[in-house]
Amino acid sequence: MACIGVIGIHAGSQHFRDMPLDSSVWAVSNFYHGINRFAVxxxxxxxxxxxxxxKRTWNLRRLWKRNILPIAAAYIFWQMFYAVYRIITNGTLAKGSKAALVKFMVYISKSYFHLWYLPMLIGLLIITPMLWEIVxxxxxxxxxxxxxxxxxxxxxxxxxxxxxxxxxxxxxxxxxxxxxxxxxxxxxxxxxxxxxxxxxxxxxxxxxxxxxxxxxxxxxxxxxxxxxxxxxxxxxxxFYENYTLxxxxxxxxxxxxxxxxxxxxKWNEKQEKRICYLGSCTFGIYLIHALIRDILHRIGIDSMMISNAAIAIPVLITMIFVLSLAAIMIIKKIPRVSKWII
Incomplete structure (x- = not known):
């Protein structure tokens, strides 16, 4: 649900800044943007x-190797991926390799809009052994x-x-x-x-x-x-950001x-397996959903694809989730690589 909520924030806010504020569409967008704020x-x-x-016992070497390093690797990969994707889609490449390289360095110097969560989580993990001792x-x-x-x-x-x-x-x-x-x-x-x-x-x-x-x-x-x-x-x-009441x-x-x-x-064994599998996919869904949202937007599927935004946004959330899940299920089949990027 938290994963769906993150998608809901980004689907609801898709046209948050480029539609008339007195329109019903903006009011609906504001509602979905706010109602999903439980996610982060x-x-x-x-x-x-x-x-x-x-029940956990923390070993610093294991913490850095098994917990922090995979998150850092995923962050670096997706930062670079989204940088290249934006360079290709916004036409920077046509201006020459030097302009593309400069843009690439600019893009990777700051977290892409949804990837800020990973360095923040790494920061929490770094001090986790001390917090564990306290709590x-x-x-x-x-x-x-x-x-x-x-x-x-x-x-x-x-x-x-x-x-x-x-x-x-x-x-x-x-x-x-x-x-x-x-x-x-x-x-x-x-x-x-x-x-x-x-x-x-x-x-x-x-x-x-x-x-x-x-x-x-x-x-x-x-x-x-x-x-x-x-x-x-x-x-x-x-008024509904993460640090508000x-x-x-x-x-x-x-x-x-x-x-x-x-x-x-009480879930049966088959349902438990499905839920656990979905849980194992949520990190990857979070990483790739921004790409899926942008691709859908480019082909005309977004929060304003029909006049009724109250229906369009839930449909868009569902589509982004399902397509992101499908993409992650495919990536999971790639040996050795998948554990470092999703």
Missing amino acids: ASFIMISGCLYLDS NSARGKQWEEYMIVLFLVFQILPYTINYFPLPWKDHIMDILQTVQPEMVTGYIGYFILGHYLSHYEVSKKLEYLVYVLGVILILAAIGLCYISSQKSGKPIQS AGFFWGSSFFLFFKNHVSKI
Whole structure:
């Protein structure tokens, strides 16, 4: 679902910046763009759940060889692939080899729009052995609760407040940002949160509160993005980004729902195998879906392929997912190479 959500973000936002803001098509695009914002937070929480699990034992050499190196290899490959793809498709190659080389160097110097996640994940993995020691210590639960609270106070709250026209906002932000404990002002907060929610039971009252806040805040954020965009005359997505309260509670509600309810479904052996196989393909789907989206767009299949965007976007999400899955299933059959690029 997190993988589908990532595709949903990029399908919903495909024409986010090039359509009339007062059109129903933009309103639908804004809705799908926002409603899928659980994806990134959920993915990081899944990583925290898996990598910080007490059953793991971390050896630094094995960590770098088996976990970090494959991700770094995939990042380098796809950075270069998308750089070459853009050079070919935008006509830079026709200007000569020197222009193409310059463009290539420019393209690979900065993460392609969806590939930012990989260096961020590598950063989390580098400090994972230290985090593992903290969360699995005798007072691990208390340390995690402390770090999650700090994440809310020093990252989520200031980021959210910054986008509201509050009186004395600049002074409030100065106070909030005077102290910035680096250990909890990045995606590490979601990483820790994923382990905490998967490892410890939360009360039913707190669980349902997270669900209610998740739904209310994400709908409010979508509405605020719409209203702000109409007033400013430019597309705004600030209210449901990953570090906002809406993003925090919406992502947490999805993670909790799957952990506490979907996990209770009794799958038969064949269904389990299919689910696990799909799970093994999601990394590759994430990497290649941007290519599939662009190819479909070039042949006229995108979020505006029909007049009803509310139907077009889910259809596009499905097509991108299915075609990406098919491509990854083929790549998986390539011996030795596939494990380094997907």
